[in-house]
Amino acid sequence: MGLIYAVLFAGLYITVSEGCIDGWVQHNDMCYFLSHDKATWYEALAVCSSVFGTLAEPSSADLQNFLVSQIPKNSSFPHxxxxxxxxxxxxFKETHWMFISTQQLVSKTFWYPGEPNNNIATGxxxxxxxxxxxxxxxxxSWNDFSCTSRYLFICQKEDADVNVIG
Known part of the structure; x- marks a missing residue:
């Protein structure tokens, strides 16, 4: 009988569920959401923050390749x-590209040839x-662009949700 109470007691206080909620895809210990609606960069950041995440930060070739593989699955027009x-x-500082969540300088980059160019070519x-x-x-490939333009966006957040029940 004591064992049953211990199990019930533990189950009442905390549950940990791993995995991503519907509409998000998992990669390693993170969940990613590819939007279906366009927003400015600032609006996109606010949307991601509202679900306790941030805009996706591809910091490795592995993550970069994973995100590339997800994009055609998000669209009716894969090409x-x-x-x-x-x-x-x-x-924050021109030409100092940083991850927005940590303000750490980006070391591994995937710029399109000729980027970033701060729109110099147009004059x-x-x-x-x-x-x-x-x-x-x-x-x-990455391209620097005006933050006020409207595009789709990718959010990321940790995959484990911890819920206190009791």
């Missing part, structure tokens, strides 16, 4: 060129490109 906001910016004024788009070009 169309899709762009997604990710959690990298140089908004336009006031067109700072301080946020990073993940381009589905088969490689997920």
């Amino acid at each position: 169309q060129h899709f762009k997604y906001w990710i959690g990298i910016s140089d908004v 336009l004024d006031n067109t700072d490109e301080d946020c990073v788009l993940f381009n589905w070009d088969g490689k997920g």
